[in-house]
Amino acid sequence: MIPKAPVLRETRVHVITLDNPPVNALSFAYCARLFAEIEAAHADDTVEAVVITGANGLFSAGADVNDFQHEPPDHPITIRDVVGAIESSIKVHVAAVDGNCLGGGLELALACDYRVATPDAKFGLPEIMLGLLPGAGGTQRLPRLIGARPALEFMLKGSSIPAKRALELGIVDEIATGSVVEHAIALTKGPKRRVSAREAIIAKDVPTQAAAYVVAQAHKMVPPEESGGLAAHKLIDAVQASVELPFPFGLAREARLFEELVRSEPSQALRHLFFAERELAKVPSFDSAQDDTGKAQHDTGKAQHDAGRIEKVGVVGAGTMGSGIAIAFAQAGIPVVVVDTNEEAVDKARQTVMGMFMYRVQQGKLTQEEAWKRAQSIEFTDDWSRLADADLIIEAVFENLEVKRDVFRKLDAIAKPGAILATNTSTLDVDKIAEATQRPAAVVGLHFFVPANIIPLLEIVRGAKTSPQTLATAFKLAKQLRKKGVLSANAFGFIGNRMIFDYLGEAVALAEEGVPPARIDAVMKRFGFPMGPFAMADLSGLDIGWQIQQGSGATALGRTNVLQRLVEMKRLGQKTMAGYFKYDKAVGKGREPIPDPEVERIFAEEAKKAGIAPREVSDDEIRDRLLRALVERGKHLLEEGVALRPGDIDIAYVYGYGFPPHHGGPMWYADHSGMPVILGEATEARGDEVVAHA
Numbered sequence: 001m002i003p004k005a006p007v008l009r010e011t012r013v014h015v016i017t018l019d020n021p022p023v024n025a026l027s028f029a030y031c032a033r034l035f036a037e038i039e040a041a042h043a044d045d046t047v048e049a050v051v052i053t054g055a056n057g058l059f060s061a062g063a064d065v066n067d068f069q070h071e072p073p074d075h076p077i078t079i080r081d082v083v084g085a086i087e088s089s090i091k092v093h094v095a096a097v098d099g100n101c102l103g104g105g106l107e108l109a110l111a112c113d114y115r116v117a118t119p120d121a122k123f124g125l126p127e128i129m130l131g132l133l134p135g136a137g138g139t140q141r142l143p144r145l146i147g148a149r150p151a152l153e154f155m156l157k158g159s160s161i162p163a164k165r166a167l168e169l170g171i172v173d174e175i176a177t178g179s180v181v182e183h184a185i186a187l188t189k190g191p192k193r194r195v196s197a198r199e200a201i202i203a204k205d206v207p208t209q210a211a212a213y214v215v216a217q218a219h220k221m222v223p224p225e226e227s228g229g230l231a232a233h234k235l236i237d238a239v240q241a242s243v244e245l246p247f248p249f250g251l252a253r254e255a256r257l258f259e260e261l262v263r264s265e266p267s268q269a270l271r272h273l274f275f276a277e278r279e280l281a282k283v284p285s286f287d288s289a290q291d292d293t294g295k296a297q298h299d300t301g302k303a304q305h306d307a308g309r310i311e312k313v314g315v316v317g318a319g320t321m322g323s324g325i326a327i328a329f330a331q332a333g334i335p336v337v338v339v340d341t342n343e344e345a346v347d348k349a350r351q352t353v354m355g356m357f358m359y360r361v362q363q364g365k366l367t368q369e370e371a372w373k374r375a376q377s378i379e380f381t382d383d384w385s386r387l388a389d390a391d392l393i394i395e396a397v398f399e400n401l402e403v404k405r406d407v408f409r410k411l412d413a414i415a416k417p418g419a420i421l422a423t424n425t426s427t428l429d430v431d432k433i434a435e436a437t438q439r440p441a442a443v444v445g446l447h448f449f450v451p452a453n454i455i456p457l458l459e460i461v462r463g464a465k466t467s468p469q470t471l472a473t474a475f476k477l478a479k480q481l482r483k484k485g486v487l488s489a490n491a492f493g494f495i496g497n498r499m500i501f502d503y504l505g506e507a508v509a510l511a512e513e514g515v516p517p518a519r520i521d522a523v524m525k526r527f528g529f530p531m532g533p534f535a536m537a538d539l540s541g542l543d544i545g546w547q548i549q550q551g552s553g554a555t556a557l558g559r560t561n562v563l564q565r566l567v568e569m570k571r572l573g574q575k576t577m578a579g580y581f582k583y584d585k586a587v588g589k590g591r592e593p594i595p596d597p598e599v600e601r602i603f604a605e606e607a608k609k610a611g612i613a614p615r616e617v618s619d620d621e622i623r624d625r626l627l628r629a630l631v632e633r634g635k636h637l638l639e640e641g642v643a644l645r646p647g648d649i650d651i652a653y654v655y656g657y658g659f660p661p662h663h664g665g666p667m668w669y670a671d672h673s674g675m676p677v678i679l680g681e682a683t684e685a686r687g688d689e690v691v692a693h694a
């Protein structure tokens with residue numbers, strides 16, 4: 001319920017507080033109540049002006065995304081109605097913004113005559129991230145307020161900006177130093193000032209004539225519609241309408257484009273990811289609670305309450321992974337001690353750390369001073385005792401069970417009671433590592449992806465004895481690091497890599513049937529992956545693939561000896577300038593895959609030996625077989641309980657493996673594309689099973 005708003009008789013200002021926990025989402029139901037309150041304030045002769053503010057630490061997160069998931073009720077009251085009521089009133093309205101003011105929340109504020117914010121307020125129109133465009137007048141009002149070009153840039157990016165930047169852009173009028181509501185009340189004394197009455201401008205101080213042309217040019221800057229750019233193109237069309245059409249017509253165009261997007265497949269996929277991401281930390285049976293039907297209950301409330309604080313972190317190993325992990329923590333403001341006895345590795349890691357922070361300075365993301373401070377928060381040492389006061393210690397040493405067990409034995413003796421010990425293994429058995437300690441409940445797998453400071457996926461691997469509190473802390477940590485923490489059971493390759501083995505295996509199988517690797521990669525890039533399977537294999541190193549293939553539980557990559565032959569030829573991928581492709585320093589700084597007829601010859605030769613006949617394969621078959629390999633393994637992982645939900649797998653693939661977000665992740669895609677997935681067919685043919693580390 002909206003609390004009874006205080007009517008401040010002395011100033012005759014009616015204060016409305018948006019209060020719909022947790023994020024003051026403007027659902028149809030809530031808008032109906034809000035609309036009624038606004039209309040009542042308009043009808044009340046004793047009320048001269050209205051101030052709108054928010055409870056729960058924010059203004060509003062915008063429209064309720066749940067409302068877009070099903071057919072709307074007949075004639076729902078929406079943000080558009082609320083905004084219309086504000087603008088058609090002769091009374092002055094002021095938005096008093098604290099915390100997040102996003103999407104439809106910002107559109108509501110834009111309909112007010114004035115906007116005042118606290119210094120901590122944040123503004124954003126993130127609709128594009130959901131495959132939508134601002135649909136409550138934002139595309140028409142913002143260009144009129146700050147100029148079409150900056151408005152377009154702001155909406156295309158979708159990220160939030162702080163109050164100070166919003167002031168510079170002209171989105172807010174003033175920043176409040178004291179009470180934001182009092183400040184807003186003072187502003188109600190100003191004249192009525194409708195944004196919609198202004199003429200759209202291209203940018204402040206730039207003549208308007210060229211606006212439509214400049215905006216139309218933006219189509220060339222965004223991805224094509226079929227490659228995830230649908231919402232961007234519609235957004236540009238809407239902004240173009242703002243500079244070409246009178247306000248009401250522009251508004252109608254925006255509404256039509258918005259409705260088209262709500263129904264579009266890319267937006268449905270992105271909304272699925274939005275909700276899947278928010279499910280991640282809801283882990284059933286954190287404390288083995290079960291409901292009446294015997295189903296495990298999602299009891300995250302308690303687990304989050306129990307989550308420990310991580311204020312200091314230790315990392316063992318200063319290699320690529322260790323230094324990437326250290327940077328990730330330093331970026332999140334958590335001090336790190338990195339232990340390594342190899343001086344050469346430490347020198348290299350120091351350079352990587354400095355180089356990384358300097359790069360952020362060049363990008364304008366950090367000041368020199370901030371970069372220096374963050375780099376200084378990483379301490380390199382060869383003294384293990386420096387780990388004694390860390391709340392969490394992550395091992396990032398060589399991928400060998402005995403080496404890791406030794407490290408854990410040592411850590412168990414040094415780490416303070418209550419400290420969490422994490423392994424960054426990608427294939428080894430977390431329980432066997434935990435057994436080396438006296439505290440298996442405090443042992444967890446934290447599987448980062450290279451480069452650890454950039455890739456936003458973190459697999460959280462639950463061992464047989466990992467305690468709910470350790471897991472809860474791991475999820476909290478993922479959030480602090482701005483990573484998507486995906487829970488996996490302790491099984492070979494966990495979720496992401498286990499699936500990628502089958503995907504790469506299928507790519508090799510296609511090449512054995514005579515399809516050139518470059519064509520296979522091109523098909524998957526067209527689908528939306530940033531790189532194809534063979535370029536990906538070259539990037540991670542064919543020796544690593546070969547090593548993993550030798551390990552327990554991995555599927556053989558293909559039916560021939562091609563991989564082994566390439567490894568024997570020292571064609572290990574990008575690092576040796578040759579793998580499935582060749583590389584040339586003069587072409588794309590040595591990172592651009594160049595098709596190599598030699599590799600195609602090896603495939604043909606080995607296929608002949610294995611009795612595999614070359615055949616005609618269509619692009620659709622290439623795409624479907626590769627995706628099916630992912631999906632079938634994904635289904636197995638769900639059946640085996642390695643992955644919790646299809647959405648978890650989708651998040652892992654989108655954020656860890658470059659699966660195109662507008663296709664929603666492999667599991668969502670399989671459900672929505674009509675792709676036939678016959679569970680078990682391909683995997684049974686290969687005769688392999690999910691191998692649980694038990």
Ligand code: 3HC
Nearest residue numbers: 023025061062063064065066102103104126134135136278
């Ligand atoms: N609609 C429905 N539910 C929402 C929501 C929204 N816009 N925003 C957040 N929620 C829900 C989450 O699903 C979550 O629910 P749960 O507790 O049941 O899992 C809860 O609110 C808390 O959200 P977070 O876990 O994300 O909380 P944080 O504190 O980490 O983040 C936030 C808060 C920054 C507001 C973040 O939730 C966010 O970015 N939300 C989305 C904002 C957005 O995209 N707005 C645009 C909506 S579309 C629109 O406005 C259309 C308009 O133009 C017509």
